[in-house]
Amino acid sequence: MTAQPLTAKDYKSDTKPIWCPGCGDYSVLAAVTKALAELQLPKEKVAVVSGIGCSSRIPAYVAAYGFHGVHGRALAVASGVKLARPDLTVWAFGGDGDGLSIGGNHFLHSCRRNVDMTYVLMDNQVYGMTKGQASPTTEPDWCESKLTPKGPQVTPIRPLHLALACGANFVARGFSGDPNGLAKMIVEASKHPGFSFVQVLSPCVTFRAEQRNWKQLVHESEDAEEVASDVPEAMRRLAADDGFATGILYAGDRPVYQPMHPAVTELAAIERRFAS
Amino acid sequence: MSGDEVGSFLAHAIALEDEAAERYSDLADTMDTHNNGEVAALFRQMAEFSRRHADSVRERAVGVEVPERKPWELMWSEPEGPETAPVERTHYLMTPYHCLQLALHNERRGHAYYADQAAKAGDADVRRMAEEMAAEEAEHVRLLEEWVKTIPEPEPDWDQDLDPPTTGD
Numbered sequence: 001m002t003a004q005p006l007t008a009k010d011y012k013s014d015t016k017p018i019w020c021p022g023c024g025d026y027s028v029l030a031a032v033t034k035a036l037a038e039l040q041l042p043k044e045k046v047a048v049v050s051g052i053g054c055s056s057r058i059p060a061y062v063a064a065y066g067f068h069g070v071h072g073r074a075l076a077v078a079s080g081v082k083l084a085r086p087d088l089t090v091w092a093f094g095g096d097g098d099g100l101s102i103g104g105n106h107f108l109h110s111c112r113r114n115v116d117m118t119y120v121l122m123d124n125q126v127y128g129m130t131k132g133q134a135s136p137t138t139e140p141d142w143c144e145s146k147l148t149p150k151g152p153q154v155t156p157i158r159p160l161h162l163a164l165a166c167g168a169n170f171v172a173r174g175f176s177g178d179p180n181g182l183a184k185m186i187v188e189a190s191k192h193p194g195f196s197f198v199q200v201l202s203p204c205v206t207f208r209a210e211q212r213n214w215k216q217l218v219h220e221s222e223d224a225e226e227v228a229s230d231v232p233e234a235m236r237r238l239a240a241d242d243g244f245a246t247g248i249l250y251a252g253d254r255p256v257y258q259p260m261h262p263a264v265t266e267l268a269a270i271e272r273r274f275a276s
Numbered sequence: 277m278s279g280d281e282v283g284s285f286l287a288h289a290i291a292l293e294d295e296a297a298e299r300y301s302d303l304a305d306t307m308d309t310h311n312n313g314e315v316a317a318l319f320r321q322m323a324e325f326s327r328r329h330a331d332s333v334r335e336r337a338v339g340v341e342v343p344e345r346k347p348w349e350l351m352w353s354e355p356e357g358p359e360t361a362p363v364e365r366t367h368y369l370m371t372p373y374h375c376l377q378l379a380l381h382n383e384r385r386g387h388a389y390y391a392d393q394a395a396k397a398g399d400a401d402v403r404r405m406a407e408e409m410a411a412e413e414a415e416h417v418r419l420l421e422e423w424v425k426t427i428p429e430p431e432p433d434w435d436q437d438l439d440p441p442t443t444g445d
Contacts, residue, residue: 009298016305021366026302034347177364178355180347205364212364 005040008033013063022212024176024202025055028122031174032062032091034183039089039190047090049078051098054129055122055202058093072103075110075119082117086258089190090117097127100136100157111166114194116256120186121159121197122176124204124211132207144207159199160241160249164234169194171234171250175218176202181246188248194256201244214244221247229253281399286337287345289409292389293330295347296359296382297323303366310368318375326359329412336405358385369437371430380420387413 011033019025036046046064050056052071059066065088069077078092099107099121110119125142127133133145134152137159141151163171170192174182182200189196201218203211221237224247228234234250300323307316352358359382367374390413394406 016309018309019306021303021306021310021368021370022364024363026306026363030302038346175355177362180350181355184346184348203364205367215362215364 006037006043008037011036011043011063013061015060017057017061019054019057020204020206022203022205023054024124024200024204024211025058025122027176027179028055028120028182028200028202029058029061031176031179031182031186032058032120034179035186035190036062036064038183038187041089045088047078047081047085047088049081049090049092050074051094051103052129053095053098053127054204055093055095055124056098072098072101072106074098075103075106078117078119079110079113079115082115083259086116091186091190092117092119094119094121095128095135096121096123096125096137096157096159097135100159100162104136104157107162108166110195111163111168111197113257114167114169114254116193116195116258118186118189118196118198120189121199122202123159123199124202124208125156126204126207128204128207158238158241158243159197161235161238163197163199164231164238164250167195167254168197168250169252169254169256170196170248172197172248173199173201173221173246175214175246176200177215177218178246185248192251194252194254201246217244218246219244221245221249223247223249227251280343281397281402282405283340283342284345285393285397285399285402285405286333286340286342288350289333289405290330290337290342291345291347291350292357292359292386293326293333295357296361297326297330299360299363300326303361303363306366307368307370312368312370314372315370315375318372322375322379325416353389358389359383367435369435371427371434373424373427373430374434376420376424376427380417380424383413383416383420387417 043064048059048062048064049067050059051069051074059068067077074092074094078090082090123137125135125137127135134142134148136157138152140153143149143151160171160173170189172185174185185198189198201214203214205212223237227248228250300319304316304319307319361378361382365378387410390406390410394403394410397403397406
């Protein structure tokens with residue numbers, strides 16, 4: 001008997017999301033399960049890793065191996081998983097605070113190191129789980145938090161610029177309001193060798209209610225049909241970026257970091273060392 | 277009945293209902309999680325309606341070669357199918373009135389989609405099916421409009437929560 005192909009539904013876990021109704025992260029989850037269905041990856045061959053934050057709850061909702069890690073350390077954990085188990089498909093998830101503030105340093109070096117994995121940064125320009133503080137991608141004049149009553153007054157980080165400058169091998173921006181298009185983008189990112197970075201504009205309808213209007217602002221990049229394969233060209237395109245253009249910006253061919261040294265210490269020996 | 281156009285039309289019709297059912301089902305779970313059982317039950321009912329419609333389209337498709345379409349290959353005028361409820365139009369305090377208005381919004385879009393398909397179909401079978409489905413969607417719209425009339429409109433401050441779960445810092 002031939003096995004039935006897995007559907008998106010098969011990749012949903014039995015744990016129901018607790019995100020606020022209206023949150024963009026629901027659609028990112030839908031895109032992730034659709035992407036997994038397209039790739040037909042066996043569940044035991046996928047590791048979904050995250051840090052801390054609303055978006056970082058996603059491993060609980062995907063029927064695969066999951067690791068809900070330490071704040072900002074999703075990429076460190078994901079890199080370790082991939083280096084130890086190159087046979088796994090490793091996807092890391094997190095938000096703008098987790099990935100660009102607390103985990104900012106790991107982000108830089110993950111781009112540079114180019115381990116073969118995919119990082120999906122669900123960007124809502126706010127710390128949602130801690131109830132609405134400015135994040136590294138918040139606009140300088142956003143005054144809704146009591147911690148920054150006059151706005152953070154700092155230039156926001158531009159995730160695509162940063163990823164490109166630091167050497168990410170695949171750089172793209174998607175939108176939660178287009179889960180089907182996002183699913184395709186995640187498939188492309190996952191298939192591309194090396195460190196693939198996907199920024200997803202994912203509205204926080206609770207602390208940034210105005211982001212419900214992102215659907216009107218998001219548009220496909222003018223260059224969406226022709227992906228840049230060299231960094232200067234991708235940078236030139238970013239110079240005109242309004243922050244809402246979606247598509248694959250860059251796909252490079254840098255060598256993937258994957259040391260070929262096999263594991264020499266058996267798990268039991270490591271466990272004995274920790275036990276003593 | 278044969279031809280690529282028929283198969284493609286039916287692939288879209290099935291996806292339209294499947295995606296709508298999946299979204300309604302997700303929204304029902306969300307509302308359950310947020311302790312809004314009344315709206316959760318309504319969303320579950322909508323999911324069931326969409327599943328039945330999907331079954332009925334599948335029955336029409338017996339004997340037709342329906343092509344596999346990846347989600348991003350479906351030719352919708354918007355990023356998602358016309359009857360897929362937009363996530364951003366939900367709220368944890370939404371009432372049955374809002375839920376039915378959302379369903380009505382989706383059914384109207386469904387009707388517009390099939391009317392458009394009927395208008396531009398090159399194949400006579402596709403045109404006939406699209407017209408039939410547009411008529412079915414028009415009936416769903418009518419039923420929902422009647423249903424909405426039986427539900428009291430919410431107060432203007434329906435989304436004000438005196439004990440909000442997400443107070444700002």
